[in-house]
Amino acid sequence: MSILVGSDTRLLVQGITGREGGFHAQQMQDYGTNVVGGVTPGKGGQMALERPVPVFDTCHQAVAETGANTSVIYVPAAGATDAVLEAVDAGIMIIFCITEHIPALDMLMAVHVVDAAGARLVGPNCPGATTPGQAKVGIIPGDIHRSGQVGLVSRSGTLTYEVVEALTEAGIGQSTCVGIGGDPITGSNFVDILELFAADPQTEAVVLMGEIGGDAEERAAAWIAEHMRDMPVVAFIAGRTAPAGRRMGHAGAIISGKSGTAESKIRALEAAGVRVADTPSQIPRLLTEAGVKSS
Amino acid sequence: MKLQEFHAKHLLAEQGLPVPDFSVAESPDEVASAAAGYLATGAGRVVVKAQVLVGGRGKAGGVKLAASPEEAAEVARQILGMDIKGSTVRRVLVAPAAEIDREYYLSCVLDRTERKVLFMGSAEGGVEIEQVAEASPSAISYIHAHPHLGLLDHQARRLAFALGLGGPHLRDFVSIAKGLYRTMVVNDADLVEVNPLAIVLDHLPDATARESLQCLDAKITIDESALERHPELEMMRDVDEEDPVDVAAREQGLSFIRLEGTIGCMVNGAGLAMATMDLIKRAGGEPANFLDIGGGAKADKVAAAMRLILADPHVRAILVNIFGGIARGDEVAHGLVEARDQQERHVPMVVRIVGTNADLAARILEEAGDPDLQTAETLDEAVERAVAAAHAAMARA
Numbered sequence: 001m002s003i004l005v006g007s008d009t010r011l012l013v014q015g016i017t018g019r020e021g022g023f024h025a026q027q028m029q030d031y032g033t034n035v036v037g038g039v040t041p042g043k044g045g046q047m048a049l050e051r052p053v054p055v056f057d058t059c060h061q062a063v064a065e066t067g068a069n070t071s072v073i074y075v076p077a078a079g080a081t082d083a084v085l086e087a088v089d090a091g092i093m094i095i096f097c098i099t100e101h102i103p104a105l106d107m108l109m110a111v112h113v114v115d116a117a118g119a120r121l122v123g124p125n126c127p128g129a130t131t132p133g134q135a136k137v138g139i140i141p142g143d144i145h146r147s148g149q150v151g152l153v154s155r156s157g158t159l160t161y162e163v164v165e166a167l168t169e170a171g172i173g174q175s176t177c178v179g180i181g182g183d184p185i186t187g188s189n190f191v192d193i194l195e196l197f198a199a200d201p202q203t204e205a206v207v208l209m210g211e212i213g214g215d216a217e218e219r220a221a222a223w224i225a226e227h228m229r230d231m232p233v234v235a236f237i238a239g240r241t242a243p244a245g246r247r248m249g250h251a252g253a254i255i256s257g258k259s260g261t262a263e264s265k266i267r268a269l270e271a272a273g274v275r276v277a278d279t280p281s282q283i284p285r286l287l288t289e290a291g292v293k294s295s
Numbered sequence: 296m297k298l299q300e301f302h303a304k305h306l307l308a309e310q311g312l313p314v315p316d317f318s319v320a321e322s323p324d325e326v327a328s329a330a331a332g333y334l335a336t337g338a339g340r341v342v343v344k345a346q347v348l349v350g351g352r353g354k355a356g357g358v359k360l361a362a363s364p365e366e367a368a369e370v371a372r373q374i375l376g377m378d379i380k381g382s383t384v385r386r387v388l389v390a391p392a393a394e395i396d397r398e399y400y401l402s403c404v405l406d407r408t409e410r411k412v413l414f415m416g417s418a419e420g421g422v423e424i425e426q427v428a429e430a431s432p433s434a435i436s437y438i439h440a441h442p443h444l445g446l447l448d449h450q451a452r453r454l455a456f457a458l459g460l461g462g463p464h465l466r467d468f469v470s471i472a473k474g475l476y477r478t479m480v481v482n483d484a485d486l487v488e489v490n491p492l493a494i495v496l497d498h499l500p501d502a503t504a505r506e507s508l509q510c511l512d513a514k515i516t517i518d519e520s521a522l523e524r525h526p527e528l529e530m531m532r533d534v535d536e537e538d539p540v541d542v543a544a545r546e547q548g549l550s551f552i553r554l555e556g557t558i559g560c561m562v563n564g565a566g567l568a569m570a571t572m573d574l575i576k577r578a579g580g581e582p583a584n585f586l587d588i589g590g591g592a593k594a595d596k597v598a599a600a601m602r603l604i605l606a607d608p609h610v611r612a613i614l615v616n617i618f619g620g621i622a623r624g625d626e627v628a629h630g631l632v633e634a635r636d637q638q639e640r641h642v643p644m645v646v647r648i649v650g651t652n653a654d655l656a657a658r659i660l661e662e663a664g665d666p667d668l669q670t671a672e673t674l675d676e677a678v679e680r681a682v683a684a685a686h687a688a689m690a691r692a
Contacts, residue, residue, distance in 0.1 A: 020621075073690055077520065103483050103521035104405055109408050112442040127620075139590075141620050141650055155589075156566020158618040162674065182565060184407045184485070216409045234527065238569035241554075241576045242585070249550040249565025249587040279299050281675050 002131035002176045003151065003196040003203070004094060004122070005070065009135045012068035012092065013038040014075055014083045015227040016048045016055060024098075024139050028072075031142040036066035039086075043191055061139035070094040072128060072137050081106040084187075088117045096137050097123035097187070107185040115188055117188030121187025124181060125250070127157040127179035134266035135277045140164070140177065148173015148295035150287060151197040153190055155182050155216070155250070159238060162278050163209060169293030171273075175203040182211070182250030190220035198228055205232040207216035207283060208274070210265055213253040214238030217265035232290035233274045234283055237262045245271035296517045296643040297348045301388050302531045306482055307489070312468070312474040314510045315495075319346070319392040323368040323375065330367035331387040339392030343370050347382040348536050350423070355379045360392055368374065382536050393511060394498075394522060395455035398491035400424055401459055403440070403475050405485045409440040412479060414446060414472065416454045446476040460508075464494065467508045482528060483521030488514040503518035508692040539601060556581025557685045559604035559613040559642075561597070562623045563588050571616050580682035583610045590621035597630025598637065605640050611688035612643045613683035616674060619650030628656035632663045643684040644668045 011028065015021035016038025029035045029049050037053045040046075044057030048254055055061040059071070071092045075083040080099035087095045090293050091295035095114070102124045114121045122129065128138010145169040154160040160179055167174060178193050180186055190208060197203045206228070210217040219238065224233055240262040242248050244255040266276050275286045288294075297304070301319045308314045320328035330341045345357030356381050361367035367389065377384045395618035398420035406413035417435045427434055433488055436457035451469040455461055460468045471492065479487045490512045496504045522529050526603065534542050550565065554572075558580045562568035565587045572582040588600050590633055599672045603671040617627050627648060637642075644667060646655040660670055669684075671677035 100511030101520040102525075103524075104485060104518050105483055105521070108405065108410055108412070109442055139621060144650075154566070156564060158562075158620060159566035159570050160326070161618045161620060162570070163565060165649070184405055185410050209566070211569060216408075235319060236570070238573060239445070239567045240573045241582060242569055242572070243554065244553070246552050246585075248552065248569050248585055253565060253569070278577060279675065280570060281673065 002134060003193070003200050004129050004176060004178060005135045006131045006139045007134045010034055010036045010067055011135070012036060012059065012062050012066065012070045012071040012087075012139060014059070014071055014073045017043050018074055018076075021058040021232075022048065024074065025178075027142065028136055029106065030138045033137060036068050037062050047218070047287060054213065059092065063092065070096075070137065072096040074098055076279040077101045078138045079083045083112050083205070084110050084121060085113055088114055088119050093119045095119060095121045095187070096126065096128050097121060097270050098126060098128060098138055100125040101194040102183070104183070107183065107265060111185060111187050113174045120192070122178065122183060123187060125183045126181030127160060131174055131176045132174055138179070140179070143163045144168055145177070146173040146190070146295070148170060149175055149202060149204040150207060150292060151200065151203040152207040152209070153193040154179050154196070156209060156210050156238065163207060163208060163236070163283055166281055166284055167287075170288075172284055172287055172292060175200060175293035182253060184214070185276065189216050191223045194220060194223060194228065198231065205287055207235070207287070208233060208235040208236060208269075210237045211239070211249070211250070211253050212242050212248065212255050212262050213260045215259065218268040219269035221274065222270040224274060226234065229273060232292065234277060234286045234290065235274050236277045236280055236283060237242065237265045296519055296522065296528075296532055298515045298517065298531055299348065299386075299533060300344065300346060300513060300669070301346055302517040305341070305398070306478055306515060307474070307510055307513055310478045312478070312510050313520055314513075315390055315393060317388050320388055320389055321372065321375070321386050321658045323371040326371035326387060326389050326648055327364040328360060329370040331364040334364065335393040336374055336391060340392040341367055342390055343367060343374060344390075345379060345384040346378065346386040346388055346389045347379050347384055348533060349358065349380040352379060359587050370663060378670050392530060393509060394496040396494040396496050396506060397512070398493045399460070400427070400490045400562045401472065401492045402476065402486065402488035402490070403479050406439065409439055410649045411442050412476065414438045414440060414454060416449075418458045420493065424490070427580050438583070445599060446473050463506070464508050466610040471510070473509060478515070482515070482516050483518045485518045486514065486516045490514070498597055501504065533589050540606065547596060549586065549596065549600055549603065551603055551609060552585040554584050555583050555609070556583045557609050557611040557689065558681050559583045559607065561586050561588060561600050561604065561613065561615045563590065565616050569614065571674070571678070572616065572680045575614065575682060578678050578682045580685055583607055588622070593626055594630035598634040601631070601634035601638065605638055605642070610642055612645070612681050612685035614677060615644065615646040615648070616677060617648045617650070619652060620650065622651070623654040624648040624650060624656030625659060628659040632659060635663070635665055635668070641667055643688060644673055644686060645677050645681040647671040649675060
C-alpha cells in the first residue's frame with residue numbers, strides 16, 4: 001500500500017510534447033511509472049517517449065482510450081488552470097499540477113470545482129509524489145528513494161529531496177513522498193495528506209516539512225493532536241531566520257504581521273507531540289528515537 | 296506588487312466606485328495649481344498626501360491640509376523629497392479635503408485556508424485593521440465571497456447591517472462592496488482595502504448637507520503571478536521605490552532578498568534556501584541574503600546571481616548549495632567558474648552540489664583549481680565551512 005500513486009496508477013501527462021513535460025514524462029517512464037498517454041491540444045495522433053505512448057488532443061479522448069486514472073500537468077501557467085479543469089471534467093480523480101506562477105485567483109476558482117467533483121488536486125507549484133519502487137509522478141529525482149514505512153509531506157521541492165536522501169542514507173525507507181506546493185492556494189493541504197497517511201497500512205511514521213507563511217502547519221498540528229497520537233511525526237520548519245513582510249521565493253512563504261512565523265508553527269507542532277528537528281540532518285535520528293526501524 | 300494610492304484609486308474609480316477627485320503632482324507649482332482648481336470649485340481646504348508604498352505616512356508628516364494655493368505649495372515643499380521609512384517622496388496626491396462624518400473599514404483579501412475571497416468590514420475605520428483586530432476583535436465582521444459567483448447582494452447587506460450602515464447608505468454600500476470584489480478579480484489583486492470608507496458631508500447652497508459614502512484611501516496589491524496578463528498594471532510598478540538590487544534580481548528571474556549578514560547564499564529552491572539560511576544562523580553565522588536561483592538555472596543565471604551577491608560589500612564568504620533535480624550540477628559549476636573568472640572581488644566560496652550530474656560538477660570545480668573555492672559533501676559540512684571562512688575573513692579585516 002501507499003498513497004496517491006502506486007502500481008495501479010495509470011498516468012496521463014498533460015503537456016507531454018513540451019520541453020519540461022517531455023523530459024519528465026521520460027524520467028517517469030524510466031522509473032517504472034505506468035505512463036499511458038499524453039495530452040497536447042493539436043498534437044493528437046502523435047506518439048511520445050522511448051516506449052511510445054499516444055498523444056491525444058483532449059483529456060476526454062485520452063481517458064476513453066487509455067483508462068487513465070491520474071494526471072500530471074506541465075502546461076505553462078496561462079493554460080494550467082484550464083488543464084486542471086479539463087482533467088476533472090474528463091473524470092480523472094487524482095491530479096498533480098507541477099506548473100508554477102499560476103495566478104492565485106485562477107486556482108481559487110478551480111479548487112472548488114475539483115472539490116465538487118470529488119477529485120483530488122495536489123499542487124500547483126509542487127514537485128509531485130513518489131511511491132518508491134512503484135511510481136513517481138512529477139519531478140522528484142527517482143534515485144534518492146528507498147522503499148519503506150515513512151510517509152513524507154512537504155511544501156517545498158529541493159528541501160524534500162535533501163531530506164529523502166538523508167532518510168535513504170540512514171536506511172529509512174519511504175512509503176510515499178508528497179510535495180503539496182508552496183503557493184497560497186493549493187489543492188491539497190497538510191491535513192489532506194496526513195489523513196491519507198493515517199489510513200495507509202504501510203505508513204508507520206510521518207515527516208512533515210513546513211515553512212513560514214499561512215497557518216497550514218498550525219492546522220496540521222491540531223489535526224495530529226486529535227487523530228495521529230499513535231503515529232510518530234517528525235517535522236522541520238524552514239524560514240526561522242526569514243524577515244517579516246518579504247516573500248521568500250514561494251508566493252506563500254511570507255510572514256504577515258505576527259502570523260506565519262516559524263516559532264508559532266514549531267510551538268504548535270511540539271504541543272501536538274510532534275518532534276521538531278532543528279536541521280534536516282537530524283530527522284533520521286528523531287525518527288529512530290521514535291521507534292522507526294531501518295528498512 | 297504594491298500599488299501607490301493614486302493607482303489604487305484609479306482602479307477603484309474604473310470599477311465605478313465613489314472616489315473623490317484627485318490630482319497627482321511632482322512639484323509645488325503643480326500642487327498649487329491643482330489646489331487652486333479645487334478651492335475655486337467649492338472645496339474649503341485641500342489635502343496633500345505623500346505617495347509612497349510604506350505605511351504610516353500620516354504619522355511621519357506626509358499628509359497635510361492647506362487652505363490656499365500658496366499654503367498648498369508650501370506643504371508640498373515640505374513633503375516632496377521627505378524620507379518616509381527609507382522611501383523618498385517624489386509625488387503627492389492633491390484632493391479636496393473631505394468633511395468626514397464617520398469612518399469605516401472595508402477590504403477583501405485572499406483567504407488561503409478557506410481558499411476564498413474574504414471580506415472584512417469594521418465600523419472602526421481610519422486606523423490600521425491589525426490594531427482593531429488586537430484591541431477589539433469583535434468589531435470586525437467577516438464574510439467569504441462565493442468562489443464562483445462573487446460577493447452576493449445578501450452577503451453585502453449582512454456586512455452593511457453589521458457595520459451599522461443599514462440605513463440610507465445600504466444601497467451604496469452594497470454597490471461599493473461588490474465593486475471591491477470586481478476590482479480584485481479584474482486586476483488579479485490579492486488585497487483591495489479601502490480605509491477609510493467614509494460618510495462624507497457636502498454642504499449645499501441651501502445650507503443643508505448631503506451625506507455620501509466615499510473611498511478616501513485605498514491600498515491594492517497585485518498577484519505577481521498574474522502580471523504577465525496585465526501589462527497595464529506592470530506599468531504601475533514603482534521601480535524608483537524599490538531596492539535596485541531587487542529590480543536587477545527580478546530582471547534576471549532570480550528570487551533575491553538582501554539581508555544584513557556576511558555569508559552570501561546561492562541555493563536552488565525556496566525551501567532549501569530558507570533552510571540553508573537557518574543553518575548558517577544556527578552555526579553562528581549571518582546570512583547576507585536569500586537567493587533562489589530556481590529550477591533549471593543555466594550558467595548565465597548563476598553568473599548573474601554571483602554578481603548580485605558580490606555587489607553587497609558586507610559579504611565575506613559565499614555558500615553555494617545545489618540539489619540537482621531539474622537543475623543540473625554541471626551547469627551550475629560552469630556558471631560558478633565563469634563568474635569567478637569575471638569578478639574583481641574574490642571571497643572564499645564553499646560549494647556543495649549533489650543530485651543530477653554532481654560528479655561532473657565536482658570535476659569542473661576541481662579543474663578550475665581555485666584556491667579560494669572548497670567543496671563539501673553534506674549541507675551541515677558546507678555550512679560549517681562557510682561560517683568558518685566568513686569568521687576568518689572578518690578576523691583578517
